[in-house]
Amino acid sequence: MSKTEMKIGWIGVGRMGYQMVERLLKANHDVSIWNRTKAKAEPLAQHGGKIVDTLAELSGVDMLFAIVSEGKDLEEVYFGKNGIVTNAKGKLPKVFVDCSSISVEDSERIRARLKDHGVAFICAPVSGNGLVIKAGKLSAVVSGPEAEAKEAMPVIEVFAPRGVSYVGEGELARICKIAHNVMLGVVIENLIEITLLANKMGVPRHAFLAFMNNGVMGSMFTAYKTPALVNLDWAATFTPELLRKDLDLGLELGREWDVPMPVTAATREVIQQHIGKALSQPNSKEILAQDFAKMAETMAELSGMKLASENKNVGTGL
Structure with a gap:
């Protein structure tokens, strides 16, 4: 699937997420975006971003990315009352990619729950900050099922062009x-x-x-x-x-x-x-x-x- 054909969903546009999405949009990716405070995501519309009102609206994408503060926040956007898994309309994205910094235990628990829904979970935390993203020097480390990780890596490389390292299965990227x-x-x-x-x-x-x-x-x-x-x-x-x-x-x-x-x-x-x-x-x-x-x-x-x-x-x- 080419980048113009793939539909990407994105959860979280804080200090890091906003600029990561912006790079995807400038590379002509199709990105639908949800943020808890919608107003913070709305400026991305001028770059072609599709701002959605509910997490459930992301259920039609091919690959779903997230970057949030903690494990409990990730569980909330996935499995909470208003979460995408809880309220999915039709099929869920087959690959969830998480760029957050969370514990190994939280990641294992989330992986197991997603597996029950037939979803592959890819860990892809990044190294850098807003200045690093602007300079095009962000990097990332990736773990999870190899086939899906390699499918996600070309997308990750758009916002982490300095390098994306695949380190193996499971939660190794968290470590x-x-x-x-x-x-x-x-x-x-x-x-x-x-x-x-x-x-x-x-x-x-x-x-x-x-x-x-x-x-x-x-x-x-x-x-x-x-x-x-x-x-x-x-x-x-x-x-x-x-x-x-x-x-x-x-x-x-x-x-x-x-x-x-x-x-x-x-x-x-x-x-x-x-x-x-x-x-x-x-x-x-x-x-x-x-x-x-x-x-x-x-x-x-x-x-x-x-x-x-x-x-x-x-x-x-x-």
Whole structure:
């Protein structure tokens, strides 16, 4: 089936989902879109997106994608009172592809329930954020039944052109994404620590991070977090509570499989400290809606520092 013949359904157009769908539409895919807040999806109509009112209206597509916050959200849009499986009109799509970051247990349970309806479930979590999507550098990891995974991969490559890795059956992609986000938390915490150390001793943050990004320890991640750490721009790419969730998922797997994860455990406590400090403030919801890199301010306070923007024009490296 060619891309012009395949009908794609999409659930969820948050910070990531909106731009992922936008890339599919710009590549001339036929995409029907549902979002809990319909108004957030409506601008996609100008690119050819078909905005639907109910999840049941997606039951006629060939392949259904979703990207939501948690496992319970995915179960709700699939099996809830207004869910697509519960209210399907006619045949369900034969392949459901989920790009969310959820637990292995949630994924296993959802897979079993979909199997009862003759639906193949493909895990396809992604690596990146809105800036990465715009730059065309998003990547994805895929697991599930091989034939259906390979059918889905050309579509996934449209919004994840940097690379799509098939890692095997079942929930293996979930494990990869949890491990990925554990590293995300550990790296941002250590990057903040060393940046504050250098800064307190007299090195401007923009200069220190330029050195890091140009060296062997630099990465796409350290580069695109540089403007935030230099200019204190905390526009959310990923919130501290979502990062805490993923660290907890990693620590649970470590306990289950007898893999010690002391660095992850320490990082989790630092993030909890930041969340706890935010919860003590009257504008806690606003603080916790900001980027997880904002914990640099919490760490600076513990270091006897008060951060101010350096107002430097630094690139993202994307």
